[in-house]
Amino acid sequence: GAVVSQHPSRVICKSGTSVKIECRSLDFQATTMFWYRQFPKQSLMLMATSNEGSKATYEQGVEKDKFLINHASLTLSTLTVTSAHPEDSSFYICSYSGGSYEQYFGPGTRLTVT
Amino acid sequence: QKEVEQDPGPLSVPEGAIVSLNCTYSNSAFQYFMWYRQYSRKGPELLMYTYSSGNKEDGRFTAQVDKSSKYISLFIRDSQPSDSATYLCATATQGGSEKLVFGKGTKLTVNP
Numbered sequence: 001g002a003v004v005s006q007h008p009s010r011v012i013c014k015s016g017t018s019v020k021i022e023c024r025s026l027d028f029q030a031t032t033m034f035w036y037r038q039f040p041k042q043s044l045m046l047m048a049t050s051n052e053g054s055k056a057t058y059e060q061g062v063e064k065d066k067f068l069i070n071h072a073s074l075t076l077s078t079l080t081v082t083s084a085h086p087e088d089s090s091f092y093i094c095s096y097s098g099g100s101y102e103q104y105f106g107p108g109t110r111l112t113v114t
Numbered sequence: 115q116k117e118v119e120q121d122p123g124p125l126s127v128p129e130g131a132i133v134s135l136n137c138t139y140s141n142s143a144f145q146y147f148m149w150y151r152q153y154s155r156k157g158p159e160l161l162m163y164t165y166s167s168g169n170k171e172d173g174r175f176t177a178q179v180d181k182s183s184k185y186i187s188l189f190i191r192d193s194q195p196s197d198s199a200t201y202l203c204a205t206a207t208q209g210g211s212e213k214l215v216f217g218k219g220t221k222l223t224v225n226p
Binding site: 095102 | 150155157202213217219
């Protein structure tokens, strides 16, 4: 399967600051990628879908001005959590579409907002 | 009712046991069914992928889909301690948006 990396793997930030998470596809190019959030003992919840070169499509209830997604190239996408608050603490995971509904996930980023 | 229901467990079995993991779903439009394995603090990795009803086998793993009852299963034969992980079922429609809907995941522990 495809190799996807995320950076950082873990980040702790203070309330009110912004955090950027990078997602890279290391061995293939993908036009569509997804950002998920996973709370403890909960399922992965899709936050947004983005296509390279166009604006992301956000799921209902996800604030697009708070979670900024930039799909700058076929191998790089970033998620910026702006003005983070403790309730934003979660495990954020990106994935790239491999077609036929296969998705390849990154290792995730653990965000803790104090 | 959630679109995909999955018993979160936890499930603990001895090494060598046959494991049965199950999900139910409510949307009859779902056509694609997947099982992902997620180790602690890692991203999910695709285990099995099936389209519509039927069985699919890959080594010690067998995935079953029964669309008439909206029931999907994953069987693990000769379970190993390395199989200890959280297993998530996922579904998708034919809509082409490639959005996956996940179950909560079942935490499995295989004891040596």
